[in-house]
Amino acid sequence: MTTKATRHLYLTRHGEATEDERALTDNGRRQAVLLGKRLRNVPLTTIHHGPLPRAAQTAHLIAAQLDGVPTHVCEPAGDYVPHTPERDELPPDSADVLLDFVHRVPADERAEGPRLAHEALERFTGPAPGAEDRHELVVTHAFLIGWLVRAALDAPPWRWMGLNHDNAALTVLRYRPGFPVSLHCYNDTSHLPASQPDRTDRR
Numbered sequence: 001m002t003t004k005a006t007r008h009l010y011l012t013r014h015g016e017a018t019e020d021e022r023a024l025t026d027n028g029r030r031q032a033v034l035l036g037k038r039l040r041n042v043p044l045t046t047i048h049h050g051p052l053p054r055a056a057q058t059a060h061l062i063a064a065q066l067d068g069v070p071t072h073v074c075e076p077a078g079d080y081v082p083h084t085p086e087r088d089e090l091p092p093d094s095a096d097v098l099l100d101f102v103h104r105v106p107a108d109e110r111a112e113g114p115r116l117a118h119e120a121l122e123r124f125t126g127p128a129p130g131a132e133d134r135h136e137l138v139v140t141h142a143f144l145i146g147w148l149v150r151a152a153l154d155a156p157p158w159r160w161m162g163l164n165h166d167n168a169a170l171t172v173l174r175y176r177p178g179f180p181v182s183l184h185c186y187n188d189t190s191h192l193p194a195s196q197p198d199r200t201d202r203r
Contacts, residue, residue, distance in 0.1 A: 005131055008133065010171070013167055015167050035192075039065070048139070049140070050074065055140060076119040080116050085158035089157070125152075
């Protein structure tokens with residue numbers, strides 16, 4: 001019988017990005033530093049981050065506040081549409097709005113999403129192999145956080161939409177062997193200034 005341990009999965013969206021999304025703003029860098037300070041007492045073993053600059057910069061600023069926690073780039077932690085729904089999957093009263101939203105992403109980008117979403121579930125979720133509990137941080141984008149949270153709640157695949165996430169907010173999932181996954185907190189911004197701007201319309 002394979003030994004399994006508890007996985008504590010910490011999820012955050014990158015800090016606030018510039019309009020061209022190629023870097024973090026000054027505020028975004030402050031957000032990342034504040035999140036890193038909040039996580040100082042968490043026994044993180046690794047920081048996964050998506051390949052885009054705004055996620056990579058956030059991850060490295062967080063890591064700079066910690067004691068030797070390694071970072072590494074991971075394609076499944078990237079920015080993509082995890083599931084493109086058909087109209088009959090959606091509530092009739094909101095189908096037009098949701099389809100318009102998801103189809104703003106080019107079709108070629110959407111085509112790769114399901115594969116990456118499956119890899120993300122395989123890589124980041126479920127109890128950890130081995131005898132020791134694992135604490136991992138994924139620095140990613142709003143779409144993937146919504147996808148992982150809806151999976152934890154056994155919601156239908158389209159329900160990643162509408163689960164907005166603030167920049168540098170914190171969501172925590174716990175996967176214990178023999179128990180259903182638990183959602184410890186969602187979109188927690190208690191470590192950030194109350195005046196931070198709302199950027200939930202951006203990826």
